[in-house]
Amino acid sequence: MSIGSTELLAALVPGFEGFAWPWLLLALPLPLLARRWLPARRNAAAALKVPFGHRLEPLARGAGGIRGSGGQWLHWLAWTLLCLAAARPQTLGEAVQPPQAGRELMLVLDLSGSMSEPDMQLGGRPVDRLTAAKAVLTDFLDRRDGDRVGLLVFGRRAYALTPLTADRESVRQQLADSVVGLAGQETAIGDALGLAVKRLRDPGSDPEASQERVVILLTDGVNTAGLLDPLKAAELAADAGIRVYTVAFGGDGSLSLFGFQMPMPGAGDEIDEATLRKIADATGGEFFRARDTAQLAGIYAEIDRLEPVERPGQALRPKIERYAWPLGVAFAFGLLAFALPRRRRA
Structure with a gap:
């Protein structure tokens, strides 16, 4: 044709x-x-001969x-x-659009008493640390289309509020409902990291769909509770091939009020940056320090760059x-x- x-x-x-x-x-x-080149079939049957045969041809x-x-x-x-x-x-x-290939991502958020300190700024007004962290995490979730995300909070104890799921709206809702003191007033960093590793290793995770498993741990204090040492939890994460990004979040112990820096009692508690840095180094992640909301937003933007979601290929x-x-x-x-x-x- x-x-x-x-x-x-x-x-x-x-x-x-x-x-x-x-x-x-x-x-x-x-x-x-075939009709043109193959010989015509011979008929052996008796034939009638007539004198006007040429007229019948x-x-x-x-x-x-x-x-x-x-x-x-x-x-x-x-x-x-x-x-x-x-x-x-x-x-x-x-x-047909090939599916996105994302990561299994566990967000670990500190809800200890010190997260209620109002030493952060959001939209030009003073807010507490948890409110600032929620705003940054919500924006971070909006960019993680294709990931399976879980939410884990900790204080004196650690609790998994949301299992690994592609339903980011559920994670946002649980994040919005989280309040300071929900898990106790103290800080169990080791237990929180250990539970996050367990959740990423249990049958609910899908290593065939995503080989990249990541924990992002945000805290503003030191390990003061729990049974598991933070460095031991980091060893468990490293053995499981899980990267841990640690974020130390908190101001310098003062609040800006009418252009003046006002000291906040108890707000300048020391953050165990050395331990958080060791956790990140042991697991192949990175340690970050944020003293205000803008720095925290920049940190999560950097993590978003370091752990990109693989975009779908060309439609076929x-x-x-x-x-x-x-x-x-x-x-x-x-x-x-x-x-x-x-x-x-x-």
């Missing part, structure tokens, strides 16, 4: 892509070639030709459709086989060509 014919089919059939085996279209003229040629009666045009339609079916016509299906349109249609119609024409002469004789 010529290029022009293929373009005609593309115009008539929406989504027509072409033929998988176009070379089989070369079989279209085979009946004509045009009639005989017309009856056996392409334009003859007896459904010859149905034979040719059936043969043409058989050749089209053998060439495997194909159309393009609906576009699969090829769908359509040989069944011409094959079915060719079968129908063949039946008609077989039945039509017998009906006329009847």
